[in-house]
Amino acid sequence: MRVSDSNCSPRLLDALAHKVHQHLGMDFSGERRSDLLRRLLRLAQDQQPTDTDRWLEELAFADWNKSQIQALVPLFSVGETYFRRDAQAFDWLAQHHLKPLLERRRKEGQRSLRLWSAACCTGEEAYGLLFLVDELLGFERDSWQVDLLATDINEDFLVRARHGLYGRNAFRGNDEAYRSRYFQAEGSRWRVRTAWRDRIRFVRFNLADSRQPSPMPDADLILCRNVLMYFSPARAGAALRRLLASLEPNGVLMLSSVEAGIATRAGLKGRMAASNYALTKQGSMGLSEGSAPQPDTSPIPPSWLAAANPAPGLSPQSVPASKAVTSPATAPRIQLRPAEASPAAETGPAALWDKAQQALANGRPEAARQVLHAYLDCPALSPAQQRQACLLLARSWADEHQIELARQNLERALTLDAASASAYWLLALLEQQVGNNRGALSALQKALYLEPDFVLGYFLQARLLQSEGQTKASSKSLQVCRQLLGEQAEDAPVPRADGMSCAQLLRLCEQISMGDQL
Structure with missing residues (x-):
């Protein structure tokens, strides 16, 4: 049955939306009413009631018990996840939270950890966290008590997580070594090895x-990523406060980077953590429950910096202000390191490029830069190859807050190719990070001129224009962004958005539009 064939009244649809919001926290207000009806009609097709409209009416006014909620949960669950997703965020967790925490606990003689993967889906995140902790503990792992809880509202997801059996879609990119270490093959699928099986408590829990x-x-740590974006602002804020209240005093709550604005609107202040957003109990809970929501001034997440090739993004943590951008036409040539500093000067360009990418993926930026300099010393490199190397160098330096070095490499990339939309996009993000919104808008305008269907560019343009008080221009950019998203499949990934789907970015656009109307 199509949406247009239903006689569901606006009043009945309001009641259904209220019911979903009440029990699941999800927001189907405004234009999302038709999406709600479409999902419910999909369930009706499976159940085949005699009278669909009558079935919708009974559903709207029924008392939703646990059984009824579980029957509806699959309609609203997003099962898109995979191992080693947001690898940069896990690297940040290891370096900035887990390693210091483990050292502190050793000194205190308290060898225990309490970790919670909220909205764990089919378990990839929870198992990945367990693998990381065991790697950090090394030979000490047997002397530590690690309590790892993973929760989700979808019981079907939890059943699959408990089985620990995954198909090819759960592994992305070059995961052969990772898969061989932690999984054993079973036919065409892979099961978590015995050493890590049955060490996670999978429990049904409703965040809303x-x-x-x-x-x-x-x-000590709560991961709750890519779920609160579907909640209404009120429910998301309430869920955030409950999660923060569940932390020990020095604990960390990790959200996805796209949810930074949700936390800010709820009056909570955190910081970017590589490709995620970290909140702490001490830093976030100073505001009372009744505190007025704050405007969304969170930076564009660093994971959206991935341009022509995969590499770490710019880290939007605090960075010093910088000088005005030099024109690409007059940008100075960067002094490279001498060839003798290269760790593999005799290696060919292709091998050096792969080695640099691997070093970046393993969190070794200094080694990656040395290899990239050796790569740039190779004869007969095309301008495009040189430009790509400069972009990687720029991202690497920016991730360590070396703004001028990052800027110099971006300028050299633009000297090599003045029509590089990727370079202008990175430059826009760099200017935005140092608070130069006008410089960011200028660079962004060039990127959009060169790439007119750049969805994420219009989203950033809308946010920057809004912060500059240009409300009408911001609304127009947001409208273009939504139009471009509407032309894509809901589950299609947004280019340069590190796995974010078109549906997720559209949801953020809707939240911004709703906020602007308040």
Whole structure:
């Protein structure tokens, strides 16, 4: 049955939206009403009621018990996840939270960890966290008590997570070594090896239900990523506060980078953590429950910096202000390191390029830069190859807050190719990070001129224009962004957005539009 064939009244649809919001926290207000109806009609096709409109009416006014909620949950669950997703965020966790925490606990003689993967989906995130902790503990792992809880509202997801059996779609990119270490082949699929199986508690839990007590008080770490974006602002804020209350005093709550604005609107302040957003109990809970939501001034997440090739993005943590951008036409040539400093001067360009990418992926930026300099010393490189290397160098330096070095490499990339939309995009993000919104808009305008269907560019343009008080221009950019997203499949990935789907970015656009109307 099509949406247009239903006689569901606006009043009945309002009641259904209220019911979903009440029990699941999800926001189907405004234009999303038709999406809600479409999902419910899909369920009706499976159940084949005699009278669909009558079935919708009974659903709207029924008392939704746990059984009824579980029957509806699959309609609203997003099952898109995979191992080693947001690898940069896990690297940040290891370096900035887990390693210092482990050292502190050793000194205190308290060898225990409490970790919670909220909205764990089919378990990839939870198992990945367990693998990381075991790697950090090394030979000490047997002397530590690691309590790892993973929760989700979807019982079907939890059943699959408990089985620990995954198909090819759960692994992306070059994962052969990772898969061989932690999984064993079973036919065409892979199962988590015995050493890590049955070490995670998978429990059903509804983040939107304020009546449920926390399943893990005093957690050292909570991961809750890519779920609150579907909640209404009020429900998302309430869920955030409950999660923060579940942390031990020095604990960390990690959101996806796209949810930074949700936290800011809820009056909570955190910081970017590589490709994620980190909140702490001490840094976030100073505002009372009734605090007025703050405007969304969170930076564009660094994971959106991936341009022509995969590499770490710019880290938007605090960076010093910089001088005005030099024109690409007059940008000075960068002094490269001498060839003798190269770790593999005799190696060919292709091998050096692969080695640099691998070093970046393993969190070794200094080694990657040395290899990239050796790569740039290779004869007969095309301008495009040189430009790509400069872009990687720029990202690497920016990730360490070396703004001028990052800028110099970007300028050299533009000298090599003045029509590089990727370079202008990176330059726009760099200017935005140092608070130069006008410089960011200027660079962004060039990127959009060179790439007119650049969806993420219009989104950033809308946010920058809004911060500059240009409301009408911001709305127009947001409208273009939404139009371009509407032309794509909901589950299609947004280019340069590190796996974010078109549906997720469209949801952010809707939240911004709703906020502007308040």
